[in-house]
Every structure is written in structure tokens, then in C-alpha cells.
Amino acid sequence: MGNSHFTTRSAILAFVAAAAVASVCHAAAPAFFGAGPVGWGKDVTGGTGAPTSNIFIVSTLADLQTAAKKKVSPKIIFVKGTIDATVDASGKSKSAATYAAGYDIQTYASSCFTSDGLHSVSSSTCTTQKNLASSGGNAQSADIKIALTDNTSLIGLGSDAKLLGVWISLNKVNNIIIQNIFFEAPRDIFAAWDPTDGDTGNWNSQYDAISVHSATNVWVDHCTFTDGRFPDPSAPLIFKRVQYHDGLIDITVGGDLVTVSNNIVMDHDKTSLIGNGDSKTSDRGLLRTTYYGNMFRRTQSRTPRVRFGQVHLFNNLYYGEIGSAATYPVFAFIGIGVESQIVSESNAFEIDGASNADFAAHTTVIQGGTQISDTGSEFSSTGTSVISGLTLNGVAQSAWVASNHTGSISTVATWTPSSKYSYTVGSKGFANIKSAVLANAGVGKLTVTYTGATGSL
Ligand SMILES: *[C@@H]1O[C@H](CO)[C@@H](O)[C@H](O)[C@H]1NC(C)=O
Numbered sequence: 001m002g003n004s005h006f007t008t009r010s011a012i013l014a015f016v017a018a019a020a021v022a023s024v025c026h027a028a029a030p031a032f033f034g035a036g037p038v039g040w041g042k043d044v045t046g047g048t049g050a051p052t053s054n055i056f057i058v059s060t061l062a063d064l065q066t067a068a069k070k071k072v073s074p075k076i077i078f079v080k081g082t083i084d085a086t087v088d089a090s091g092k093s094k095s096a097a098t099y100a101a102g103y104d105i106q107t108y109a110s111s112c113f114t115s116d117g118l119h120s121v122s123s124s125t126c127t128t129q130k131n132l133a134s135s136g137g138n139a140q141s142a143d144i145k146i147a148l149t150d151n152t153s154l155i156g157l158g159s160d161a162k163l164l165g166v167w168i169s170l171n172k173v174n175n176i177i178i179q180n181i182f183f184e185a186p187r188d189i190f191a192a193w194d195p196t197d198g199d200t201g202n203w204n205s206q207y208d209a210i211s212v213h214s215a216t217n218v219w220v221d222h223c224t225f226t227d228g229r230f231p232d233p234s235a236p237l238i239f240k241r242v243q244y245h246d247g248l249i250d251i252t253v254g255g256d257l258v259t260v261s262n263n264i265v266m267d268h269d270k271t272s273l274i275g276n277g278d279s280k281t282s283d284r285g286l287l288r289t290t291y292y293g294n295m296f297r298r299t300q301s302r303t304p305r306v307r308f309g310q311v312h313l314f315n316n317l318y319y320g321e322i323g324s325a326a327t328y329p330v331f332a333f334i335g336i337g338v339e340s341q342i343v344s345e346s347n348a349f350e351i352d353g354a355s356n357a358d359f360a361a362h363t364t365v366i367q368g369g370t371q372i373s374d375t376g377s378e379f380s381s382t383g384t385s386v387i388s389g390l391t392l393n394g395v396a397q398s399a400w401v402a403s404n405h406t407g408s409i410s411t412v413a414t415w416t417p418s419s420k421y422s423y424t425v426g427s428k429g430f431a432n433i434k435s436a437v438l439a440n441a442g443v444g445k446l447t448v449t450y451t452g453a454t455g456s457l
């Protein structure tokens with residue numbers, strides 16, 4: 001309360017077509033939350049200014065595919081209602097058989113690996129299963145992948161636009177807006193077991209809700225992301241729990257100039273990866289990303305996990321759970337990876353019932369990095385009262401380092417966000433940050449209408 005940037009609950013994005021040209025405006029949006037992207041993605045315009053021939057309203061996966069493939073620019077794709085890529089046109093759930101009849105994950109696992117999962121073995125059954133996984137994977141990818149083109153906005157109409165099981169691929173494209181959409185994370189039906197990943201192997205999957213791969217100028221705003229109907233604990237146990245999900249918003253291979261704002265990001269493990277390899281030094285100077293006004297709720301890790309990038313986190317609300325009853329127990333909110341340059345300002349961290357040592361163990365994890373700077377973040381183990389003296393980089397620094405971090409970490413910022421772009425830290429203090437984010441984040445907080453003509457699909 002008391003801060004005008006945060007008190008306006010909803011903004012109206014009205015898209016009204018006049019004559020041949022749609023006037024696309026963010027009318028009446030509050031200065032901070034809705035007007036336009038702040039931060040590294042500040043220059044994003046997406047499909048703004050699209051003529052009506054380049055404006056499409058889609059309600060089916062097929063129409064979304066068609067609209068995405070149109071080679072026109074600038075372009076606006078409005079999503080109306082629910083598009084569910086996990087079911088076929090008759091409403092039947094897609095399964096391995098949909099994409100590769102004869103594939104069975106249990107048969108794949110038992111024919112390709114020793115019973116402890118630690119070693120690969122070969123057999124003709126394994127070869128058959130791997131071939132089916134490969135062709136099935138290609139078929140699933142072609143089915144659920146929506147590759148957007150330059151200068152595109154993908155925006156949910158009203159407050160109930162949903163993309164379920166869809167993979168939005170931003171691959172070598174520039175200038176994209178994604179707004180006001182509920183995303184249920186896609187699942188890779190052909191998840192692969194890697195016995196050499198970690199000490200005891202791991203399942204890995206291919207699809208993110210949104211992949212920013214070598215793409216630049218991207219703004220993801222006022223969306224909701226979740227595993228939804230397919231929470232990780234519902235997956236089968238084969239060696240370990242099968243992990244059908246990859247990231248929600250992953251930024252890799254030279255992705256750059258990205259803003260992720262005002263989203264609810266919840267019930268997921270590997271949430272937002274920035275940089276996918278310690279040896280990818282070509283990412284130096286890139287992967288620049290700003291996150292503000294987001295709620296990360298019951299996310300296990302990577303909010304975000306950063307390599308190389310200058311990453312700015314401000315006014316985000318983190319809500320984690322620990323303990324045996326947690327469905328998505330937090331491993332660590334922020335991953336400090338190789339050459340990462342994270343500047344954190346006025347974030348709110350909540351883990352109910354957590355001790356100071358729990359916060360120290362779960363707020364950050366050092367994964368090859370050497371630096372993080374923070375000012376103004378606060379911690380609460382009750383959801384209301386703030387733990388005094390517990391800071392990310394302040395007096396309790398020794399506790400952070402001692403609890404789980406080998407070596408020391410610099411708390412001095414290596415870059416200054418205000419020298420790169422103008423922004424306002426809208427809320428300060430745990431309670432103000434929490435109430436502002438709860439009031440503003442996620443799908444349905446913008447009211448998006450469009451009454452004009454559309455192009456033909
Ligand atoms: C995207 O928009 C920019 C700025 O108007 C323009 O220069 C560029 O050619 C557009 N890209 C495509 C593929 O049309």
C-alpha cells in the first residue's frame with residue numbers, strides 16, 4: 001500500500017481496429033506494471049502496429065500452428081479459450097502410441113540399462129525402443145512446437161486463454177511479446193534416462209513452456225505457468241521418478257535482452273535456466289535478463305539459475321516449501337552459475353516454518369559462480385513478520401557461505417542496472433512486495449479485448 005505504482009490492480013489492453021490498421025495500444029496501463037517492458041527487454045514491441053490482415057484469433061492447435069507460420073510482420077496472435085495439445089481432436093489423451101506405436105518407457109528402461117540404472121546395455125529390444133523414441137520424439141515435437149517469427153505478439157484474450165502442453169519455441173527470432181496466457185508445461189513423452197547425469201543418473205526431457213534459444217528482445221508478461229494436471233509426483237518411478245518436464249522459461253545459446261515480468265510461476269522443478277553450459281563462453285555478454293513482479297510459488301529450483309548473464313531480479317515474491325510433505329520442495333531459489341552477474345533488489349523470500357539455516361541453505365546455491373549482490377531483500381518464515389538481520393548479502397553473509405557454499409562469494413555488483421535502463425523499484429519491504437505481487441501477477445490481471453477485423457488463416 002501507499003505506492004502508486006502498485007495499487008492499480010488491473011490494466012486494460014484494448015486492441016481496436018480502425019480502418020485498415022489496428023491501433024494496438026496499452027491504454028490506461030499503470031506506469032509500472034502494464035505499460036511496457038522495463039529492463040533488458042525494454043525495446044520489445046512485438047506485433048504492435050500490425051495491420052488487421054496480420055491479426056489472428058486462434059482457438060485450436062491447428063490454427064495456432066497456421067498463424068505462427070504466417071510469414072508476415074508485425075503480427076498479433078490472440079489466443080481465445082483453451083488450446084489443449086495433450087488431447088487429439090476427439091478429446092482423447094495423446095500417449096506414446098499417438099506418436100510411436102510400440103514404444104513403452106518401462107521396456108525402454110529395462111532393455112537399455114542395468115536394473116540399477118547405472119549402466120547402459122545393448123540389446124535388439126533396446127535398439128527398437130530407442131528408434132521408436134527418436135521417431136516418436138520428432139512426431140511429438142512437430143505436434144506441440146509453436147515457433148514464432150520476428151515481430152510477433154502472442155496474447156490471451158479475456159482472462160481465460162490457456163495453452164496446455166504446448167512448446168513455444170523462440171529460435172533465432174527477434175522482438176516477441178507473450179502476455180496474458182495460462183501455460184501448463186509440456187511433457188516429453190519420450191523422456192530419456194542418462195545414467196551418467198549426476199551420481200545416480202537422471203531422466204531428462206526436451207520441452208519448455210517457452211524456449212528463448214538464440215532469440216533477442218523478448219517480453220513475457222502477466223502469464224501463469226504450472227505443471228497443472230501433471231505434477232511431477234504423478235510420474236512413474238523407474239530408477240527414479242520420471243521427469244517429463246524441462247523448463248518453464250529457459251534462455252539459452254545467446255538468448256538476450258529478455259524481460260520476464262508479473263508472472264505467476266508455480267508447481268515446477270527446473271523453472272528458468274539462463275545459459276545451458278559452463279563451457280559455452282560464446283554466451284559471455286549475452287543472456288541479459290530482467291525479472292520483476294513475478295511470484296515464484298512452490299518452484300524447486302532455477303528461479304533463475306544463471307550462467308554468464310547480467311541478470312537483474314527485483315520485486316519478485318518467492319514462496320518455497322520444505323519438509324517431507326512438500327510436493328515441490330525448494331532446492332534453491334537462485335543458482336549462481338559460472339560467470340553469472342546477478343543483481344537482486346527488494347525481493348521477498350518466504351518459506352513458512354524455515355529457520356535461518358533453512359533460508360541459508362535454500363535461497364541461493366553456488367554452481368560455479370563467484371558473485372551476487374543484493375539490496376533490500378527480506379525474509380519471512382511466517383508470511384508476515386520479517387526476520388531481522390537475515391539478509392542475502394549483509395551481516396549474515398558468513399552464515400550463507402558456511403551453510404552450503406564452498407569458498408566465498410563477492411557481494412559487490414559487477415554492473416549497475418540503472419546505467420543500462422531506467423526502472424523503479426516499486427515496493428520495498430516484505431509485506432509491500434508480497435501484496436503488490438499477489439495483486440498484479442499472473443494471467444487475467446490484464447483485460448485484453450479485440451474487436452477489429454482479422455486476417456485469414
Ligand atoms: C521486424 O521489424 C523490424 C522493425 O520494423 C524490421 O526492420 C524487420 O525487417 C522485421 N522483421 C521481419 C522478418 O519482417
Ligand SMILES: CC(=O)N[C@H]1CO[C@H](CO)[C@@H](O)[C@@H]1O
Nearest residue numbers: 360361362365366403404405
Ligand atoms: C545443508 C545443505 O543444504 N546441503 C546441501 C548443499 O548443496 C547440495 C547440492 O549442491 C545438496 O545436496 C545439500 O543437501
